[in-house]
Amino acid sequence: MDTIKCMMTRRSIRKYSEKEVSNIVLEKILKCAMQAPSGVNEQAWEFIIVRDKELLKQIPTISPFAGMVAKAPLAIIVCTNLNNESIFYKGMGILDCSAATENILLAAHALGLGAVWTAVYPDEAKANKIRNLFNIPSSIIPLCIIPIGYPAEKKGFDDRYKEKKVHQNKW
């Protein structure tokens, strides 16, 4: 899919067919995620691939807006690793992981899949419950959970361009 078309037509997809997502396709998505830019090239991201049905079902009990995860064939939990935080990098991990998350969403769309960013950060209580469920160390911040599957809903173009948000030279 053309890059500009991909960005312009990507939508949050919350309903998925039962078709499994192959490891070959998943690896393509993860490669795109890890090609994202990162502050001082720290690449302080980690990814948990959840295919276990019981774990997928438990996620919405922690994150109510992530109900669709229970019926997705897989989910990716994008995390940032605070152990990598050098003095020049502090506070940037969540930004880099947001860029990696956007790459995951775009790659999924380009490959005929649907996905949606469901937030964990900055809800620290939710983060701790996700840490408990997935044995995630306290030095790791789970940024978001992205369910991915073949789309079982269609969404049209949503034009979000607003000229008033563009300022020339000064605010």
Next chain:
Amino acid sequence: MDTIKCMMTRRSIRKYSEKEVSNIVLEKILKCAMQAPSGVNEQAWEFIIVRDKELLKQIPTISPFAGMVAKAPLAIIVCTNLNNESIFYKGMGILDCSAATENILLAAHALGLGAVWTAVYPDEAKANKIRNLFNIPSSIIPLCIIPIGYPAEKKGFDDRYKEKKVHQNKW
């Protein structure tokens, strides 16, 4: 350009030719930026387009790692608007603007341009100096400054995929 190829081959470009970037191309990039996902669809982003040569030259005096901005034909300052922060959205603006920034970097690459994310956030002292220079209100967080131009350097493929960063079902 193919989406997967675009994500896999995008690199940080810090040297630009003197060729101007047209407003038509710039608008395509900004449209991609605003199609990024955002928490509760808040779209709390704002963009300052800097083409003024004097302003471009002043940016590196505030942000030493952004020296290349002085010689770029334009820069985009990506900001998040805290006035949009509803209770369900608090703290998410910088994440959404990171996704919008990634769209800008990818769109630039897809359109034959080069760009690089130079950080302002989370350096509050730097943010205040950028606010002063561009008349940005205190309720607005400048996330980053992205110089954009036609590339005057070539960079090959940099494989960042690391299998050890992928965890199966549990950490």
